[in-house]
Amino acid sequence: MRGLICLITQEHTMNLENYLEELRRKHFQLDEKINFEQKQPQFAELEIKLFKKQKLCIKDQIKKIASRIVYN
Numbered sequence: 001m002r003g004l005i006c007l008i009t010q011e012h013t014m015n016l017e018n019y020l021e022e023l024r025r026k027h028f029q030l031d032e033k034i035n036f037e038q039k040q041p042q043f044a045e046l047e048i049k050l051f052k053k054q055k056l057c058i059k060d061q062i063k064k065i066a067s068r069i070v071y072n
Contacts, residue, residue, distance in 0.1 A: 020065050023058050030055040 034051045037043045 016065055016069050020062060020069070023062050023065070027055055027058045027062065030058065 030051050034048055034055070037048050037051070
């Protein structure tokens with residue numbers, strides 16, 4: 001039974017790690033969008049604010065998920 005619990009825990013951790021990696025990718029992409037938009041002569045300030053809010057939300061999700069992953 002203990003082996004099954006360990007297997008389930010490993011699978012859950014792998015799923016969280018995959019999700020965490022996806023969130024990190026989205027965070028990076030938003031950072032790239034923000035940097036690109038800010039370099040434009042007439043950048044859309046409202047759009048940049050939206051990107052920054054999304055980026056902050058993703059950062060919070062990353063912190064929460066990273067704290068749930070237990071490495072052996």
